[in-house]
Amino acid sequence: MCKIASSIDRWLEANDIISKFSNRYSESIFEFKRLIEMSLIELFIENEANLHTFEIKLDTYRNKYCDNILESILQNPNFINNTRNLKTSLFGSNTPTKNRISQxxxxxxxxxxxxxxxxxxxxxxxxxxxxLSKESNCSNTLNTIIFYYIDFKGIISFAKVFENLNVLESVHIIYCFSLNSFTQQIINLTKPxxxxxxxxxxxLQIDSLQSLLQSLLQKSGNYLENFGFGKYQIS
Known part of the structure; x- marks a missing residue:
């Protein structure tokens, strides 16, 4: 969905369509984009296309016309049955949207x-x-998790999540917040x-960084391949 929306935006710009509207953020443009995106999704579904990667990127701007698309996807589960990669970035989604995404x-x-x-x-x-579901097959298929700009504060289920994932091969933490909370939860994991x-x-202050790194490295051992602090990166 993210790349579809971006492609539509580029197409509108390339064909000088947006300039014909007095306000590029008008409801008319929202509705026009929604119509194109909905038509593409329906075309994919009618032709029995299968998604390999499903990326959802929502914010207040896109919430206005995304619910119908999500509902259409839910009504046609075969469209996403074979998805192997799921990427989501959510900013301020409303309750109906959250419920559809949860499904x-x-x-x-x-x-x-x-x-x-x-x-x-x-x-x-x-x-x-x-x-966390024992019935979900994800516990036996999911091998990579990437956390990107996530605030770990208040999330207390990481230990259970990692214990439940049987084939997890790599975890990537990219510019997340409240790392101390995350670290305290994974220290006592029985799995690598x-x-x-x-x-x-x-x-982060140097003393906080040193303590955090020491705890994480003690737990992760020699698995770490890529490290970056601020603008400095080491691979």
Whole structure:
């Protein structure tokens, strides 16, 4: 959905269509984009296309015309049955949208890769039933999780999540917040914690950074391959 929307925007710009409207953020443009996007989704569904990667990127701007698209996807589960990679970035989604996304998330049983971006506790909770379910096949298929700009504060289920994932091969933490909360939860894991990438913003004090790194490295052992602090990166 993210790339579809971006492609529509580029097409509108290339054909000088947006300039014909007095306000590029008018309801007419919202509706026009929604119509194009909905038509494309319906075309894919009618031709029995299968998604390999499903990326949802929502904010207040896109919430206005995305619910119908999500509902159409839910009514045609075969469209996303074979999805292996799920990427979501959610900013301020309303309750109906969250409910639809939660249903879509829980319909994925064979995910191999999951990217979770820009979310806090209330959004992350949408994923817990999938990641913690003993009935979900994700526990035996999911091998990569990427956390991107997530605030870990208030999320207390990480230990259970990682214990439930049987084939997890790599964890990537990219510029997330409240890392101490996350670290305290994974220290006592009985399974190896395969942290492959750790990128930290430059706002941490040196003493806090040293303690955090010591705890994470003790737990992840020699798995770490990529590290970055602020603008500095080491691979």
């Amino acid at each position: 879509i998330i829980n319909s994925h049983q064979n995910l191999k890769k999951m990217l979770l971006g820009y979310m806090s506790y209330d959004i992350f909770s949408l994923y817990q039933s999938l990641l 914690f395969k942290l492959k990438s750790l990128f930290i913003n430059g706002k």
